[in-house]
Amino acid sequence: MxxxxxxxxxxxxxxxxxxxxxxxxxxxxxxxxxxxxxxxxxxxxxxxxxxxxxxxxxxxxxxxxxxxxxxxxRTVALEVIRHHRLLETYLAEVMGVPWDEVHAEAEVLEHVLSERLEDRIASMLGDPSFDPHGHPIPGKDGSVAQASTRTLWEVAEGDSAAVERVSDDVPEALRYLARIGVLPGAAITVLRRGPLEGPLFIEVEGHDGSDALSKEVASTVWVR
Amino acid sequence: MxxxxxxxxxxxxxxxxxxxxxxxxxxxxxxxxxxxxxxxxxxxxxxxxxxxxxxxxxxxxxxxxxxxxxxxxRTVALEVIRHHRLLETYLAEVMGVPWDEVHAEAEVLEHVLSERLEDRIASMLGDPSFDPHGHPIPGKDGSVAQASTRTLWEVAEGDSAAVERVSDDVPEALRYLARIGVLPGAAITVLRRGPLEGPLFIEVEGHDGSDALSKEVASTVWVR
DNA sequence: GCCCTGGATTAGTCTCGGCTAAATTTCAAC
DNA sequence: GTTGAAATTTAGCCGAGACTAATCCAGGGC
Incomplete structure (x- = not known):
């Protein structure tokens, strides 16, 4: 296919x-x-x-x-996405490529990954279900763990949420998110929302102080 | 470049x-x-x-x-060949891909390997100078260890030689060679040459019995 | 020195995926 | 209902890289 x-x-x-x-x-x-x-x-x-x-x-x-x-x-799309996310995981975990850079590498490798290597990578990683950014890796059978569609931007002031996944394609955003502790699994509290469409002040468990996120960036973080 | x-x-x-x-x-x-x-x-x-x-x-x-x-x-060619041979080595040593299959995989990956991954692979492997088939891996500076150009076919009856490298692009030949013990480093004795242009009977150190190689295959084995 | 043959080049097409500019259709506003 | 703006499609084009058929040249045989 x-x-x-x-x-x-x-x-x-x-x-x-x-x-x-x-x-x-x-x-x-x-x-x-x-x-x-x-x-x-x-x-x-x-x-x-x-x-x-x-x-x-x-x-x-x-x-x-x-x-x-x-x-x-859809089958073809899922095969490509499986390649992409397996590669991201492999690059990050086995090859030590920084998490903000794995997307760009995977973007080209995904198209030339053979079935054989796909299988090899998957088993070396123990058939992971999520990539380093928290996105589900489709199975060979096309099954995909469903992901949250609620973004951090939608969390009300004062509420808390757990980071599930972050968009993988903007290296600068990824670096900033990692620096302020917004990583898959982190617990987030929205301290204060800035002026209309302005920044969101958040607090992350285990990270001291609060930090600002623009709407643009907050919309690339999905929570549960 | x-x-x-x-x-x-x-x-x-x-x-x-x-x-x-x-x-x-x-x-x-x-x-x-x-x-x-x-x-x-x-x-x-x-x-x-x-x-x-x-x-x-x-x-x-x-x-x-x-x-x-x-x-x-030449610089561009050597960069591509460096990619190819580093990938073959990586696939064989780190990912456990059979040696007769690494060529085909490397053939497509070589064109999309980034500089970053190239460096990463090289250092994970300890900057190897030879790939699994015994071919020299060009350095980043373009230096290449010179390889023998004498093939097994040219070894006289009764003479011995050490296998230096084998052609990497015919999986069937590679499997046969591995099976009869013709691997880089092996010591070979030419027991008998068949009829004109016919098979070559060889003996390999540590491998009992003699085996036949056609001219075609013997010409894809280089010795020193 | 001529000629012939086989290797090499040119001429003319094809497919893929892009592009811009010019139609066309849809849909929301009146 | 008509209309106009925005979205979409069509028409025509480009560049890569492949192909076949036709032509051209280099060098060996005489």
Whole structure:
């Protein structure tokens, strides 16, 4: 399934999958533009690719009203994401690559990882279920542990929550989060919310003092 | 240097390098056709690429009389080969991939290995100078331990020699060689040569009995 | 020294994935 | 209901790198 897709195709399917998970409950299709900008590509290119993916049976594309993964498309997306997250975990744990850098490495390696190495990595790591940022690693059978969709930004002033996962693709944000103690598993208390759309002051268990998080960054931290 | 080349370019340069080393002493250029068939590509494609490589300053191309690497081209080729051989070593030693399979894996990974991971792998392995098949791993400075160019096929009947390296790209041959004890470091005695161009009967230290090698396979084993 | 043959190059296409500019469709506002 | 802005698609193009067919040149045989 995976092996007969180009890495461009894999990137589109992966992005589509992530967007579908983010929009969560409502069953609406993903707009072309949303996909395009996530991939940093023009809308026209996206339309072309969606047509192609539709003929391959990987996507359902209703012109002018967006696209959705088919079961086959989802399978491919999950295989790529499994590669990505296994690689991130391997790079961090076995090779000692800093956690803010593993994403970039995994981004290119995910497309060329053979089945054999995938299996080897998984067993060396003891078939992990989560990557270093707290994201679930899909199983070979396509099963995915469901992740929280509540972000730190949504936590009310005075409330506490446990960090479940953080977005993996902005190294600067990751470094800042690690420095102030916002790591998967940490307990967070929202001390005070800044002015409208302003910073969020948080306190982390085991980390002294409170720190500010912009809305942008707080929205890339998911809690439970 | 490496980073701004496509993987197609890297493959051409690498092949050119290997062909240049094989033809060893005479300083003649590599014929277009030789390069083409090594890469499994048409001669026309090769001519096009050579013209491109020439404008990039990576190759000297005299129409109708072949091509040669420039110092810059050689640098890129050595970087790719360093990647390839470090990866083979890593896959075999750290990940436990069978030695006849590491070549195929390294072939795709070599093009996407970052500088950071290259360094990490090298230091995890203790900066090895040879890969599992006995080929020298170029240093970061471009230095390469020189390898023997005498093949097992050239050893006279009754003479002995030490296996230095074996070609890495034919899994079946590698499995056979390993089975009969022809591994880098092994001591070989040529017991008898078969009929003209026929098999070579060899004896290996620590391995009882003699075994036959076709000319084709014996020519992919280099001895000292 | 000429010619022929085989290696090499040129000419012309193809597929992939991108792009911009020009249509087109949808949908919200009136 | 009409309309206009925004989203989307279509049309036409580009660059990489591959291919085949046609042409061209270099060098050995005579």
């Amino acid at each position: 995976l092996s007969q897709t180009s890495s461009a195709i894999q990137d589109y399917l992966k992005a589509l999958y992530v967007l579908e998970v983010e929009r969560e409950p409502d069953g609406t299709a993903i707009p072309t533009t949303a996909l395009a900008q996530r991939l940093g590509v023009s809308a026209a290119s996206t339309t072309n690719m969606l047509k192609k993916l539709a003929t391959l049976g990987l996507v359902r594309h209703a012109p002018y009203r967006g696209a959705e993964l088919t079961p086959d498309g | 490496l980073s701004q080349t496509s993987s197609a370019i890297q493959d051409y340069l690498k092949a050119l390098y290997v062909l240049e080393v094989e033809r060893e002493p005479d300083g003649t250029a590599i014929p277009t056709t030789a390069l083409a068939q090594r890469l499994g590509v048409s001669a026309a494609s090769t001519t096009n690429m050579l013209k491109k490589l020439a404008t990039l300053g990576l190759v000297r191309h005299a129409p109708y009389r072949g091509a040669e690497l420039t110092p810059d081209g």
